[in-house]
Amino acid sequence: MSCALVTxxxxxxxxxxxxxxxxxxxxxxxxxxxxxxxxxxxxxxEIQSVGGSGELLQFNVQTKTEVDEALNGWKEKNEDKTISVLVNNAGITRDGLFMWMPEKDWDDVVDVSAKGLFNVTQNAIQQMLRKRSGRIVNIASVSGLKGVPGQVNYSAAKGAIIAASRSLAQEVAKRKITVNVVAPGFITSDMTKDLNEEELKQMIPMNRFGKAEEVAHLVSFLVSDKAAYITGEVININGGIYS
Structure with missing residues (x-):
């Protein structure tokens, strides 16, 4: 059975x-x-309500021992299943001006996004390499392409994801594994609930925040057979805020 791991x-x-x-x-x-x-x-x-199946898998993406223990343990118990799709989505923000940024706020944000990508992908990609197929989609942000004041740590983390994805895509392309990046702009979610939407949407040509479902449709396309020849790409979904 083919599985998708979404962090x-x-x-x-x-x-x-x-x-x-x-x-x-x-x-x-x-x-x-x-x-x-x-x-x-x-x-x-929600997955079950649309006729799907799934299970919970708890681990902190930034801690390699936790990631390996959880994923290796899962593989041992599920020899009939393989992770054919990986979506590295886990991320946090700790916004603040760089000159006053605590070291921990830098480390935490970079560890979850960039180190998390390393930890989870290095484990999950082993099966893909053996099977000679797979889809990896990494979630970045407009912040990783266009600097955002107050988000030097987040921009650094998401910029790292973009650069790493382009390199990894070239390493594994011959094994029919694609690696792409989706870079959302302002999307209505828990992460943006404290932002001034009225003010910010004026800088978006479409004059609105995006919906989580719109990003999900793009990810769904990238993991489909229709996207088999797309790899190493960064696809913006931001209502027209181009960097």
């Missing part, structure tokens, strides 16, 4: 992506979460 899938973009992949591709969804089990169970319930 940070308990809410927001991760949840929308997990549900869409179950709906469109019949993939068994591994719903990764760090601490909020109740929210992760809500994601699983």
């Amino acid at each position: 940070g899938a308990s809410r927001g973009l991760g949840r929308a992506i997990a549900v869409q992949l179950a709906k469109d591709h019949g993939l068994h969804i591994l719903v990764n979460f760090a601490s909020n089990q109740q929210a992760a169970e809500e994601t699983l319930a």
